[in-house]
Amino acid sequence: QKEVEQNSGPLSVPEGAIASLNCTYSDRGSQSFFWYRQYSGKSPELIMSIYSNGDKEDGRFTAQLNKASQYVSLLIRDSQPSDSATYLCALRDRADGLTFGKGTHLIIQP
């Protein structure tokens, strides 16, 4: 049984600060990792994908992957109120469908 664990939050961060979101997973065969953002009542929207160990940066977002520790994280720099949403960690192993965590609810306080 593949498991993706996230702290459900809410995680409250002041505007302009760094938000740090974490995710652990159980399946060592997992190959591809994704962070999606989901606003209430809306569909998941891709933020970042990461496939190899290390850091990957895209604008204000940095994804970090450590396969040995089975750990993925997302850093959001200069947090904005519009970043307030639920952040979903997802992974894909050799199979096709994505396995999602329950998500972390992030609140950016103005």
Add this chain to the structure above:
Amino acid sequence: EPEVTQTPSHQVTQMGQEVILRCVPISNHLYFYWYRQILGQKVEFLVSFYNNEISEKSEIFDDQFSVERPDGSNFTLKIRSTKLEDSAMYFCASHSGSDETQYFGPGTRLLVL
């Protein structure tokens, strides 16, 4: 920018009725998916579809579910005899095959009474 579209946005049905949820994936995409999200719960994979056949399905995707690509653009999910517990948001997703990113449609909110 191309996007996945889904119809209807909302569907209310009586228990035991059949529903068909429709999706138009991004035009050059080859891999198609259905996911569901029960209110307050995580997004769950239902089925993937490639080359006109199911490539993977989860244990949720039992005999009451079916998928079809009836023409070159539509991808449908049929629930044969709906149950109360089928009430959820259903998302269609697609990806091109050149990368693994799955793009999600806006969803259909299904309510079974």
